[in-house]
Amino acid sequence: xxxxxxxxxxxxxxxxxxxxxxxxxxxxxxxxxxxxxxxxxxxxxxxxxxxxxxxxxxxxxxxxxxxxxxxxxxxxxxxxxxxxxxxxxxxxxxxxxxxxxxxxxxxxxxxxxxxxxxxxxxxxxxxxxxxxxxxxxxxxxxxxxxxxxxxxxxxxxxxxxxxxxxxxxxxxxxxxxxxxxxxxxxxxxxxxxxxxxxxxxxxxxxxxxxxxxxxxxxxxxxxxxxxxxxxxxxxxxxxxxxxxxxxxxxxxxxxxxxxxxxxxxxxxxxxxxxxxxxxxxxxxxxxxxxxxxxxxxxxxxxxxxxxxxxxxxxxxxxxxxxxxxxxxxxxxxxxxxxxxxxxxxxxxxxxxxxxxxxxxxxxxxxxxxxxxxxxxxxxxxxxxxxxxxxxxxxxxxxxxxxxxxxxxxxxxxxxxxxxxxxxxxxxxxxxxxxxxxxxxxxxxxx
Amino acid sequence: xxxxxxxxxxxxxxxxxxxxxxxxxxxxxxxxxxxxxxxxxxxxxxxxxxxxxxxxxxxxxxxxxxxxxxxxxxxxxxxxxxxxxxxxxxxxxxxxxxxxxxxxxxxxxxxxxxxxxxxxxxxxxxxxxxxxxxxxxxxxxxxxxxxxxxxxxxxxxxxxxxxxxxxxxxxxxxxxxxxxxxxxx
Numbered sequence: 308x309x310x311x312x313x314x315x316x317x318x319x320x321x322x323x324x325x326x327x328x329x330x331x332x333x334x335x336x337x338x339x340x341x342x343x344x345x346x347x348x349x350x351x352x353x354x355x356x357x358x359x360x361x362x363x364x365x366x367x368x369x370x371x372x373x374x375x376x377x378x379x380x381x382x383x384x385x386x387x388x389x390x391x392x393x394x395x396x397x398x399x400x401x402x403x404x405x406x407x408x409x410x411x412x413x414x415x416x417x418x419x420x421x422x423x424x425x426x427x428x429x430x431x432x433x434x435x436x437x438x439x440x441x442x443x444x445x446x447x448x449x450x451x452x453x454x455x456x457x458x459x460x461x462x463x464x465x466x467x468x469x470x471x472x473x474x475x476x477x478x479x480x481x482x483x484x485x486x487x488x489x490x491x492x493x494x495x496x497x498x499x500x501x502x503x504x505x506x507x508x509x510x511x512x513x514x515x516x517x518x519x520x521x522x523x524x525x526x527x528x529x530x531x532x533x534x535x536x537x538x539x540x541x542x543x544x545x546x547x548x549x550x551x552x553x554x555x556x557x558x559x560x561x562x563x564x565x566x567x568x569x570x571x572x573x574x575x576x577x578x579x580x581x582x583x584x585x586x587x588x589x590x591x592x593x594x595x596x597x598x599x600x601x602x603x604x605x606x607x608x609x610x611x612x613x614x615x616x617x618x619x620x621x622x623x624x625x626x627x628x629x630x631x632x633x634x635x636x637x638x639x640x641x642x643x644x645x646x647x648x649x650x651x652x653x654x655x656x657x658x659x660x661x662x663x664x665x666x667x668x669x670x671x672x673x674x675x676x677x678x679x680x681x682x683x684x685x686x687x688x689x690x691x692x693x694x695x696x697x698x699x700x701x702x703x704x705x706x707x708x709x710x711x712x713x714x715x716x717x718x719x720x721x722x723x724x725x726x727x728x729x730x731x732x733x734x735x736x737x738x739x740x741x742x743x744x745x746x747x748x749x750x751x752x753x
Numbered sequence: 754x755x756x757x758x759x760x761x762x763x764x765x766x767x768x769x770x771x772x773x774x775x776x777x778x779x780x781x782x783x784x785x786x787x788x789x790x791x792x793x794x795x796x797x798x799x800x801x802x803x804x805x806x807x808x809x810x811x812x813x814x815x816x817x818x819x820x821x822x823x824x825x826x827x828x829x830x831x832x833x834x835x836x837x838x839x840x841x842x843x844x845x846x847x848x849x850x851x852x853x854x855x856x857x858x859x860x861x862x863x864x865x866x867x868x869x870x871x872x873x874x875x876x877x878x879x880x881x882x883x884x885x886x887x888x889x890x891x892x893x894x895x896x897x898x899x900x901x902x903x904x905x906x907x908x909x910x911x912x913x914x915x916x917x918x919x920x921x922x923x924x925x926x927x928x929x930x931x932x933x934x935x936x937x938x
Binding site: 611639 | 793795796797798799800801802803804807808811813815816846847848849850851
């Protein structure tokens with residue numbers, strides 16, 4: 308129960324039997340499940356109102372074109388219903404003290420203003436809320452109310468009141484028959500004793516508006532890959548209809564611009580983001596899958612195609628031969644808009660032929676690289692973790708201790724360590740879970 | 754191009770022979786001031802994609818860098834490509850590997866001039882500087898235009914000092930390689 312003023316304690320948890328996972332994305336969920344299945348207790352802390360991370364926003368996964376939600380949502384329920392997992396969503400870690408086997412973690416439980424025990428997720432409050440703001444989950448393309456769930460499979464299925472935009476009109480309070488709304492709830496800080504910590508804080512996308520020459524933010528028909536992902540998603544703001552924003556037409560020709568905010572010394576991001584090549588090929592294929600009557604030309608402008616994983620090269624070949632995705636090697640110089648029809652002209656050199664191209668596309672999708680989240684530096688300072696020069700968490704040894712941080716008892720998985728695709732994140736989650744449970748079993752002795 | 758009668762761009766269909774390749778050429782360029790970034794080049798084509806000269810001609814900065822890295826010294830220095838750069842610095846601004854292409858082109862031009870490959874336009878400009886102390890010689894029309902704009906008349910350049918500088922820097926010796934028109938060697 309989290310009724311305001313009623314201080315929740317976690318003294319019943321024994322540090323020798325409890326682990327904490329920070330971040331509820333696909334890697335953190337895997338780590339939590341694997342620790343919990345070994346009969347240890349797990350506290351899973353997630354910053355946003357729902358677990359699921361970025362994978363919940365995706366439409367399909369490469370290279371099998373599996374529906375992302377179909378493979379993720381059973382996992383979400385499994386985590387939420389696991390008897391050994393305590394889910395603290397809408398919470399942030401603000402301080403860590405102690406050592407392996409006996410950490411004390413301070414967690415800020417942001418006021419959700421909804422009683423998690425009482426709310427059934429019926430949504431009766433939503434039509435009464437007068438405030439509409441862009442939905443972060445849809446990358447700001449769709450709208451949500453100030454009392455909201457990001458997406459239908461929100462886990463736990465509990466609404467959240469966004470204090471920043473709420474005007475405290477009290478309409479939701481009147482609408483809620485279960486009396487779950489608590490507009491006066493305050494943030495509270497709890498201290499949790501744990502024996503081991505797994506950091507799975509994930510990533511954020513590079514802000515592509517830092518490349519003015521690519522026109523993002525200036526031209527409406529230039530979008531980035533996660534926006535595209537939401538557009539083609541059946542639960543997304545357009546209901547799964549591929550369209551461009553200037554006039555709502557189904558684009559007949561789409562250009563994908565690769566290597567933006569990755570492998571760029573000039574912008575301070577020298578590392579390769581690993582996943583952009585593959586997710587763009589997948590997105591290119593999805594354009595044909597979704598609107599094959601309309602889409603006539605899909606071109607992918609790349610610097611180097613890195614199809615590194617199992618089945619990836621075959622997937623690329625399939626995109627080329629079966630779907631007819633055009634691949635042009637050349638970093639895009641600049642894009643500009645045709646003022647008549649608001650199509651986007653892409654200026655690029657085909658470096659294989661030396662030809663200078665000025666191709667017109669109805670929609671251009673920029674594929675941003677991935678960066679460590681902005682808040683990771685503050686978190687790592689509190690925990691005393693070391694960061695690599697690229698801002699990701701550094702590990703004990705990249706080859707033989709790939710999930711051990713420089714502090715005993717703290718492990719890292721997923722994109723917090725380096726850019727990873729979904730299978731690699733899950734594998735790292737399992738690895739970190741095993742390392743953490745060894746720490747617990749030995750009582751903190753390495 | 755207007756500077757020479759025939760534009761000598763680097764052609765793609767010429768096979769590269771072993772005797773054309775000078776393996777140390779890229780280090781020769783990279784060790785000069787401004788050329789440090791050359792060895793980092795990935796040949797991704799970001800420079801060519803945004804080049805305003807490339808948009809209207811066959812000129813491709815990427816190809817120049819590629820040929821330098823291959824070591825095709827004679828081809829690079831004798832071609833007109835290195836003289837087509839407008840020095841707008843767009844490629845430097847956009848290069849993801851921080852290759853200072855405009856600086857590299859300056860290095861290549863200096864090398865080319867010493868080998869007797871100066872473009873005619875630039876050669877004439879250099880001779881005008883030696884003769885009159887100005888890139889654009891002072892004419893009656895310029896004087897009149899300045900008077901109309903109420904600007905003070907142009908002063909005569911300090912030719913004596915300029916000549917000393919030209920001699921001390923060896924500029925006159927380089928110009929002596931050239932007789933008359935285009936390239937004599």
